[in-house]
Amino acid sequence: MTLPYIKMDNSITNTLPNEILAYVASFLVHDKQAQCAFTRVCNLFYCVAHAVFDQRPVFQYMCRCGYADVVKFFLADGRVDPAADDNYAIRFSSINGHADVVRLLLADGRVDPTTTDNYAIRWSSYYGYADVVGLLLADGRVDPAANDNHAICASSQNGHTDTVRLLLADGRVDPTAKCNYAIRFSSHNGYTDVVRLLLADGRVDPTISNYVMQESSENGRTELVKLLLEDGRADPANIVNYAIRLSSEDGYTDVVQLLLADPRVDPTAGNDYAIRLSSENGHTDVVKLLLADGRADPTNINNHAIQWSCRYGHTDVVKLLLEDGRADPAAYDNAAIRWSSENGHAEVVKLLLVDRRVDPTAYNNYAIKESSIKGNADVVQLLLADRRVDPTLKSSLQATSLIYFCGIPSLVNSTIFSSDVDSDSD
Structure with missing residues (x-):
């Protein structure tokens, strides 16, 4: 005779924890008819029964899930082997953090907690x-x-x-x-707290290739850098002052400040890499620290710092470098104003035009030509307002076409007019 499924309200059966169901099912292991009835109640009961009616799987399941009371019952019953399957029970109760189950298993002499290495x-x-x-x-x-x-x-x-x-x-x-x-x-x-514990252990060596200091600085781990500097063993100047070079490049101001306070650190290492790359990447606060320190030279490698900060439009950095006075904004045939004009950085161009060293006509009026071609209207207006710039470039026709590129029709008439005046005077 085939037993039909008994339909039950899922809202009721689904509220029953697997722990309770498994415990109930464990009493049915010797009664095949009862097992069959239990299994056919619903899908949930079926799934539990499948794992329970063989004592070994259900015991292991209970250990893995942390059902300590049921595990205790099975251990007291004596029929299950807690060391089965290469001590599965202790291995998986441990890996899942079930301390109460682990305690019960360790108290059973059959269990071996050393298995599988x-x-x-x-x-x-x-x-x-x-x-x-x-x-x-x-x-x-x-x-x-x-x-x-x-x-x-x-x-x-x-x-x-x-x-x-x-x-x-x-x-x-x-x-x-x-x-x-x-x-x-x-x-x-x-993990600062872990590092602190390890440093307090006399056996640990934080100087191995000075990896710890380098990584902490490069990744902006301020508290770790502070710990390592206080410990004193790690050398922050290792590998051509890697720590300050990379922390400056990536803009970790607090780390840079800590490193600058250590007499072993040289912020000029690598041809003033720190000031060059922090300027290029627009890290204003780092640049400010390096300039205030006084050792870094912002003119190194043909005034790289101001050229590249201008190129990428880092206005605040450019302002700092100009105020410092050492950087030459006219270096490399006025690359600073040429590149900032070409890339449309109007605020930078405005700063540069105020500096008398800058020549906006350099490289055959490169600044106004390229800013016009690329449609940088604000820059073109700034350049046209400077008397040194020649908006006619060789012919009024060329100038007019460039200004049309820029989308400033109001400037066309003034350019043509100035050209006509020049023509009449000739």
Whole structure:
């Protein structure tokens, strides 16, 4: 006789936790008829039954999900083997952070927490389950240094401060493993509290290729840079002052300020890379710091700083460089006004025209020609207002066509008129 499905209100069955259903189903393991009836109640019951009526899968499922009360019942029943499938129960309760289940399993002599190369402590450390790690460390069988100190390396890399603290307190753990992996990758990922713990451990060496200082500076990790400078061992000047060069280029003002205060740092390294690239990238506050420091030379490499800040329209940087007085805005055949005009940076052009060193007619009136062709109306108007600029360029016809490109019809008549006057005078 085939038993029909019993239709139940899904709103009721769906509110029943799997933990309760599995517990109920566990009483039916020896009654085939009851199993069949339970299974056919609804899809939810069917799914639970499928995992429950074999004791091993349901026990492992309970461990994986953290149902400690049910796990306790199964262990007391005695029929299930908690070490089955290469100690699946302890491995997956650990990796999922179920401390109460792990405690129960460790109390059962059949369970081996060291299986699969100490999988339990390695992966509970990876995910930062400090309670589980504490329980496993208290079990003398567990080796926290397994797999080349995977536990401390992974927990440091992932920023699990409490787990790292527990592991460092265990003398078997070596935080310098894999070429000081722990401090290198915790700093790379910006985990300040972990780095602080590692630096406090006398075994850790933050000077390995000075990677830690370089990475922290390049990525703008202000608190980490401060920690490392206070520690004193890492050299911020390593690799041609990499730290200040890259933090300046990327605009990390607070990091640059910290580095400038360290006497080992040279902001002029790499042909004044710091001032050149911070200017080019428009990092005004960094440029201000470097100019105030006094050591950086904004004229290096043919006045790169002012040329490229003008080219990209970084008005505030250009203003700082002009006020400093050392940078020459006329360098490289007046590249500053040529490039800023060509790219339509009217505010920069306005600043440059006020400086007497700048010649807006340089390179055969390049500035007004290119700004006209590219339709930079505001720039053209500024240039035409400067008496040094020749808007006729060789012929009034050429000038008129250029101004039409610019979309300033009102200027056409004045240009033609001035050309006619010149013609009459001839």
